[in-house]
Amino acid sequence: MSERARGQESGRGGRLRDLRAGAATMAGKAVYAVLRAAGRSATTLPGRIALSLDPSLLSRLARRHRILMVTGTNGKTTTARMMTGILRRYGHTVVDNPAGANMNSGLATALLTGPGASRKAPAGGTDLFAVLEVDEAAFAAAAADLAPEVCIVTNIFRDQLDRYGERDAMRALIARGLADAVRSRVGNGISTVVLCADDPLCESLGDPHRSNPRVRLIRTGMDPADMQPGGGDGELPGEAAHCPDCQTRYRYHSVAYAHLGDYVCPVCGRARPRPEVVFRVPDPGAEQPAVFAFADPAGGPDRVVATPLSIPGVHNLYNAAGALAAVTAVGIPFERACALLGEVTPAFGRMERMELEGRTVWMILVKNPVGMDRALDHVCAAPDAGALFMLLNSADADGCDTSWIWDARFEDRELPGPLFVSGRRVWDMALRLRYAGRPSATLRADGDAGRMLAEALAACPPDKALYVLPNYTAMLELR
Structure with missing residues (x-):
């Protein structure tokens, strides 16, 4: 093939790549617009469709x-x-x-x-x-x-x-x-x-x-x-x-x-x-x-x-x-x-503060033993801690293996106030807390997260805060 022919071939290839990228971009933006107009989350599907049309x-x-x-x-x-x-x-x-x-x-x-x-x-x-x-x-x-x-x-x-x-x-x-x-x-x-x-x-x-x-x-x-x-x-x-x-x-x-x-x-x-x-x-x-x-x-x-x-x-x-x-x-x-x-505020669910039914609520995402230990350290040292609500799920985004909760050091801490537990793996977490020595009289467990949230808010003194410790999908569902 001559130099001129190779140049023409390269030019055609470049134009095709540009067309493919343009089509992928338009498709992704269109999907994004439709999802947003419908009030749906648009954080991944537009990109997934665009990348399927143009992996580069x-x-x-x-x-x-x-x-x-x-x-x-x-x-x-x-x-x-x-x-x-x-x-x-x-x-x-x-x-x-x-x-x-x-x-x-x-x-x-x-x-x-x-x-x-x-x-x-x-x-x-x-x-x-x-x-x-x-x-x-x-x-x-x-x-x-x-x-x-x-x-x-x-x-x-x-x-x-x-x-x-x-x-x-x-x-x-x-x-x-x-x-x-x-x-x-x-x-x-x-x-x-x-x-x-x-x-x-x-x-x-x-x-x-x-x-x-x-x-x-x-x-x-x-x-x-x-x-x-x-x-x-x-x-x-x-x-x-x-x-x-x-x-x-x-x-x-x-x-x-x-x-x-x-x-x-x-x-x-x-x-x-x-x-x-x-x-x-x-x-x-x-x-x-x-x-x-x-x-x-x-x-x-x-x-x-x-x-x-x-x-x-x-x-x-x-x-x-x-x-x-x-x-x-x-x-x-x-x-x-x-x-x-100093002007930056917490991200969604990461030491996030909100007001709910006259109570201050702190939400702290936890997803592994070290994260749980750090969250518990903070809660146990917090002078405003009035009750604790923990939620555990095992969806794909969380990791299906919940055995990590046995590596968190619950035994080393005196957890504040009444304790509420929910989520799809509610009984796994409740069992872990019982093994850690939490008396059943101060532990309330139920798979209905909405009901548990209402009970936790009611049990939290008005001048104290409810601390909520969910893993990822539990946090999204609770919101």
Whole structure:
């Protein structure tokens, strides 16, 4: 074939690809419009249909945006919300997927229906961002298509064993995604990878990229002064990680929670690195701001900023540190980012406060042992806790295996007030609580979530708050 013929063939192929992408985009937008007009959820189906017509559409849609991706076990939605809130308040246009539709179909829907899908969007999209929460299992494929400028891995905990298997399998999925993300950015600038230094499984994801000049690693973590002392042989976290260099179990000088802490390998000496973004934990119950410090990459003094947060919980300080690292990497001054962070409110179901029938209601999503432990820690320390309502489902989006509730540490806590239980797996949760020593006289269980909610509200004193701890589909059904 002559050069001219090959050029003509290539041109026809390009036109066909453009036509296919155009048809897929139109179909996705049409489905979105119909669903919205009918008052239906439109977070995944438009993208699913569009991708069925053009599997390469995701990479095309991403070209107009500066992509920031968030993955990991816990904290994805809150971290993404913090990033989005800071970027928007700073003046940027941001596409996001706040409803938690974090598989490829949800990502495509967000990009299809956001401002970047318009032909009027600025060429090159220099001030058009997409902050996308991405499921761990979808991260590898999505990263290759989206070519993200920034990737955040929040943490790696055991979660949905029927989907992911153990933590090492989940870590391998994320590691592949980071490698694809870095490769996809060749010729397009530096890739920034934000990792939690206190999580040894998460921090070790940076190993393949440490000597790569095209990758900037930013680690986040708690000041060890605020951690709990520990680390003797009998005091190791239950899921303490093993050193990736010599497979020896880490020792911990101190622990934040779960397997997050200040760790060291007793054989080869590998240890927690000094984070670039560090936070201090306010005293429990005190009206104190959170304190964040950013290490100057040029070697100057750390920049230290105190900012009040409207989203409580130590785990949310980790989320905040990751969000600050990400937005700083795309050009927002650290001090300004901290100030804007204080204006961000909780995401749907994540430490969300509402008023219902004259009672304050706090809703805290829980989906794995560590998430449950963090929620229970918060509830047990809350001076306003008047009653507790827990809901457990086992739909596909939750993970069908509910055995994780036996790994949550109910025995270590004195749960406040009367306790109500519901959901499709109500009796599994009720049995777990009975084994934890909860007296049957203070435990009410029923599969009718509406009835249980009404009883819980009635039992909660007027000057106290009802804390609701559902997993994902239970939260949606209750709403």
